[in-house]
Amino acid sequence: MKRGRAYEEAEKLGDRYPVRYSESDRRVIIERFDYPEGWDPRFAPLRYDLPDTYPRDIPSVYVSGDVSYEHRNPEHLLNRIHPSDDDDGEWAKWCIRDHRVGWDPKHDSLVKLTSMMRASLASPHTDNPFEEA
Amino acid sequence: MRTLRLSAKTVRRLRETLLKDDEQERFAFVYAGGEGDLLAHQVVTVDDEAMARQSKTACRPAPEIERERLSECYDQQLAPVLAHSHPFSAEPRFSSIDVESMGRFREWITGLFPDQPFGFAVVGTSGIEAVADDETRLEAIDVEVLGEWKLDRPVTGTHSRFDIDADASTYEDQRYDRNVRAFGNDGQQRLESATVGIVGVGGLGSMVAEQLSRLGVGEVVLVDPDEVEESNLSRISGVFDHQIGEPKVTALRNHLLQSSGGSLSVTTVQERIQNCPSVLDDCDIIIGCVDSVSARSFCNEYAVKQLQYYLDAGVRIDTPDRTAAGTSSNGMMADQDSKESNGTAIEAAVQTDDQTVEMTGYVHLVAPGSNACFDCLGRHDQAAARIEQLSPTERSAEQERGYIDDDELAPEPAVVHLNGQCASKTVSVLVDLVTGVHTPPDFIRYEDHAHEMTELTTAPSEHCPTCGTDGVLGVGHRSFGDAHFEPVETPAESD
Numbered sequence: 001m002k003r004g005r006a007y008e009e010a011e012k013l014g015d016r017y018p019v020r021y022s023e024s025d026r027r028v029i030i031e032r033f034d035y036p037e038g039w040d041p042r043f044a045p046l047r048y049d050l051p052d053t054y055p056r057d058i059p060s061v062y063v064s065g066d067v068s069y070e071h072r073n074p075e076h077l078l079n080r081i082h083p084s085d086d087d088d089g090e091w092a093k094w095c096i097r098d099h100r101v102g103w104d105p106k107h108d109s110l111v112k113l114t115s116m117m118r119a120s121l122a123s124p125h126t127d128n129p130f131e132e133a
Numbered sequence: 134m135r136t137l138r139l140s141a142k143t144v145r146r147l148r149e150t151l152l153k154d155d156e157q158e159r160f161a162f163v164y165a166g167g168e169g170d171l172l173a174h175q176v177v178t179v180d181d182e183a184m185a186r187q188s189k190t191a192c193r194p195a196p197e198i199e200r201e202r203l204s205e206c207y208d209q210q211l212a213p214v215l216a217h218s219h220p221f222s223a224e225p226r227f228s229s230i231d232v233e234s235m236g237r238f239r240e241w242i243t244g245l246f247p248d249q250p251f252g253f254a255v256v257g258t259s260g261i262e263a264v265a266d267d268e269t270r271l272e273a274i275d276v277e278v279l280g281e282w283k284l285d286r287p288v289t290g291t292h293s294r295f296d297i298d299a300d301a302s303t304y305e306d307q308r309y310d311r312n313v314r315a316f317g318n319d320g321q322q323r324l325e326s327a328t329v330g331i332v333g334v335g336g337l338g339s340m341v342a343e344q345l346s347r348l349g350v351g352e353v354v355l356v357d358p359d360e361v362e363e364s365n366l367s368r369i370s371g372v373f374d375h376q377i378g379e380p381k382v383t384a385l386r387n388h389l390l391q392s393s394g395g396s397l398s399v400t401t402v403q404e405r406i407q408n409c410p411s412v413l414d415d416c417d418i419i420i421g422c423v424d425s426v427s428a429r430s431f432c433n434e435y436a437v438k439q440l441q442y443y444l445d446a447g448v449r450i451d452t453p454d455r456t457a458a459g460t461s462s463n464g465m466m467a468d469q470d471s472k473e474s475n476g477t478a479i480e481a482a483v484q485t486d487d488q489t490v491e492m493t494g495y496v497h498l499v500a501p502g503s504n505a506c507f508d509c510l511g512r513h514d515q516a517a518a519r520i521e522q523l524s525p526t527e528r529s530a531e532q533e534r535g536y537i538d539d540d541e542l543a544p545e546p547a548v549v550h551l552n553g554q555c556a557s558k559t560v561s562v563l564v565d566l567v568t569g570v571h572t573p574p575d576f577i578r579y580e581d582h583a584h585e586m587t588e589l590t591t592a593p594s595e596h597c598p599t600c601g602t603d604g605v606l607g608v609g610h611r612s613f614g615d616a617h618f619e620p621v622e623t624p625a626e627s628d
Contacts, residue, residue: 007616024617053431053513060522095531103515
């Protein structure tokens with residue numbers, strides 16, 4: 001993990017959201033993320049776990065275990081998958097495997113990922129919400 | 134003795150900015166990582182307009198520039214090396230005026246930034262001299278250029294990690310008589326003084342280790358988390374049936390001690406390299422023979438951060454009904470190595486006699502900042518890395534949903550003779566690098582079908598996320614820290 005870059009990106013994210021960053025845990029938590037319309041509650045945490053290969057690889061994304069979507073459960077929400085430090089189901093994995101992310105370590109960042117996540121959560125049943133966004 | 138370690142790119146930048154036709158002395162700050170040795174990360178030049186004093190015999194930046202640059206450097210957790218030029222000198226030495234000025238600088242810097250490391254350097258048309266603060270005084274330090282062969286003009290007076298004592302004894306031992314006849318007494322001494330880290334000791338890494346032990350390399354550090362499995366035995370060197378279940382590093386160690394006649398020092402670490410990077414700190418060269426793209430990327434990044442030489446070796450076998458996955462996302466290469474399965478038993482496809490099999494191997498030498506690193510060539514495979522980083526639960530959940538194909542988890546094909554070709558070329562590049570008998574190649578690609586070996590020249594990319602302008606070249610261990618922060622304040626409810 002490249003401390004300098006992850007740190008700087010988390011700091012930039014902190015300009016827009018209340019952010020908790022831990023380098024030793026390789027974790028970024030947006031404490032009050034504004035979930036798009038359709039999610040309840042609208043303000044809840046969002047979590048990024050950075051791979052030790054960051055920024056070459058995209059972080060894992062977890063949504064708050066307290067949020068739910070108004071209609072059927074989104075396909076991308078893996079309710080059974082929690083971070084290894086989460087025994088209480090505080091988090092659920094948001095699978096971005098088939099989002100055609102095209103993560104580019106030269107240009108993409110945590111700020112951009114957050115914009116992408118807003119798009120993804122706004123259209124949670126589509127296959128490639130990032131691309132649509 | 135401590136060392137100022139520079140890449141060829143950094144030396145070029147220093148020469149371009151500090152040595153100009155007008156022969157005026159010029160000034161630059163080299164931001165450097167590292168705790169003992171100083172590892173050059175970035176050159177920050179001082180424009181002529183920002184100089185308080187500048188002539189053909191002296192120069193000094195304006196005091197506010199000095200303060201700004203030093204603050205910026207320490208903010209990045211790096212150490213400044215204050216460099217100026219002697220354009221009139223090929224092999225520069227600090228002048229008496231320099232020594233006096235550096236004494237005043239030292240007092241000033243230690244007053245402003247107590248207990249922080251720093252150094253000074255003087256750059257001439259050929260050579261570079263450097264000193265570093267050792268808390269009580271300034272001490273002379275060596276200068277080493279990684280990938281020095283990439284420079285049009287080598288830096289004179291530098292120290293190589295493979296240098297040997299001038300009075301080193303000649304070999305009387307018959308064991309290495311034929312080696313000495315091949316690359317001389319000095320070459321053999323250099324091999325004996327080298328410490329090589331081998332990450333992954335499966336089919337490929339075990340053969341590399343075996344050859345190094347017979348060549349007379351002095352010390353190897355073997356890193357691999359796995360145990361010997363029956364399916365390894367068709368390729369792994371020096372390991373036999375009765376050792377199934379033993380850690381690979383331990384099983385191989387015993388064989389290496391025998392094949393070296395006991396002269397080899399072997400350190401074994403049964404662990405993923407990501408969990409124990411410090412075991413590579415004292416290695417002169419790191420060789421990556423792993424099957425995990427994450428581990429390869431980690432080794433590459435570690436080498437770039439630490440300004441270490443890294444040799445990445447691997448093989449790839451493509452068959453018509455499956456394409457081998459591996460380290461390269463652009464089809465350039467992939468790899469194969471020590472671990473036989475990913476924990477999920479999948480029936481491998483059975484090949485038939487009429488299938489065409491494409492077998493390739495590669496050896497990629499990374500001299501950070503001097504030639505292309507793993508990421509300069511876009512060799513990181515995000516899809517493979519993502520799967521590697523999933524927990525078993527995540528992996529099975531994604532398999533259930535069809536996000537991961539079964540063949541993505543199947544063991545790769547592997548054969549001993551391809552590993553042998555690749556291992557020998559890897560050792561050949563290492564011998565070039567250590568002995569200095571030949572200039573080492575940047576990249577070798579071997580195609581088994583055509584029996585062709587192709588040598589490629591590479592160059593570092595400015596846009597590389599690892600060794601480019603915004604990368605981590607020379608930052609040392611900085612990235613493995615414990616920085617953290619919390620929200621300053623929680624905004625008021627707005628919903």
